[in-house]
Amino acid sequence: xxxxxxxxxxxxxxxxxxxxxxxxxxxxxxxxxxxxxxxxxxxxxxxxxxxxxxxxxxxxxxxxxxxxxxxxxxx
Numbered sequence: 001x002x003x004x005x006x007x008x009x010x011x012x013x014x015x016x017x018x019x020x021x022x023x024x025x026x027x028x029x030x031x032x033x034x035x036x037x038x039x040x041x042x043x044x045x046x047x048x049x050x051x052x053x054x055x056x057x058x059x060x061x062x063x064x065x066x067x068x069x070x071x072x073x074x075x
Contacts, residue, residue: 033073034072037073051064051068
């Protein structure tokens, strides 16, 4: 029963999202990505550590945070 209900919800949301203009859909996606950035501090920290491991001191902490926000927005 729960699987069926979840399937109906996902299909309904998908039906609504398909009707959005591309500009609105991209804006909504970026807003949801920023929300994800703020709701998942553990993942942001892991991303920061990964950037530091890959690039060393190339990015300041502020630059790394801006980059991670953009990455979350793209997701």
